[in-house]
Amino acid sequence: MRIAVYSGSFDPLHTGHLAIMERLSASPDYDWTYLVISPQNPLKDASKALSAERRYRAAVEAVRRHPGLYVWVDDIELKMPAPTYTIKTLDALREREPGNEFTLVIGADNLDIIHRWREAPRILREYGVAVYPRSGYDAPRLRQALLEECPDYRIRLIDAPLVDISSTQIREMQAQGLDASAWLM
Numbered sequence: 001m002r003i004a005v006y007s008g009s010f011d012p013l014h015t016g017h018l019a020i021m022e023r024l025s026a027s028p029d030y031d032w033t034y035l036v037i038s039p040q041n042p043l044k045d046a047s048k049a050l051s052a053e054r055r056y057r058a059a060v061e062a063v064r065r066h067p068g069l070y071v072w073v074d075d076i077e078l079k080m081p082a083p084t085y086t087i088k089t090l091d092a093l094r095e096r097e098p099g100n101e102f103t104l105v106i107g108a109d110n111l112d113i114i115h116r117w118r119e120a121p122r123i124l125r126e127y128g129v130a131v132y133p134r135s136g137y138d139a140p141r142l143r144q145a146l147l148e149e150c151p152d153y154r155i156r157l158i159d160a161p162l163v164d165i166s167s168t169q170i171r172e173m174q175a176q177g178l179d180a181s182a183w184l185m
């Protein structure tokens with residue numbers, strides 16, 4: 001099977017994440033999407049994240065409310081020793097399910113900084129990435145620059161709607177006592 005690996009903090013899951021999962025579920029390129037809850041992104045501040053187990057349970061409930069999605073909430077990173085680098089997760093998935101083909105799903109903002117990721121060239125060659133648009137990032141230009149660096153990189157752009165909301169914005173709204181429920185998944 002062809003699996004889209006959509007990994008992140010998801011603190012919290014919101015309508016932008018839902019739009020991407022809907023697009024992946026409708027795509028003939030993928031049979032399933034694994035929503036991988038990261039215990040802690042090494043490039044983000046840990047103090048603001050909900051506990052990983054709490055985010056995992058919230059993701060399971062959110063996906064359950066959308067039965068049309070071909071999404072499995074995967075806790076593989078919660079069982080791995082820290083730090084949980086993406087390459088370790090992809091390798092662990094391949095070891096667990098050797099018959100499946102895995103592609104990492106990232107936003108254009110992450111494509112812009114992928115050189116900071118552990119073993120980024122290997123991720124791009126062995127697994128490939130499917131990139132969704134993010135406001136302020138030119139995904140086609142970023143893709144082209146990486147392909148000029150190495151034509152063997154597998155980088156696919158996802159034609160997905162741009163939803164101008166982030167988990168950070170939702171947490172800030174909630175901290176101010178504002179209702180962010182319209183944005184939550």
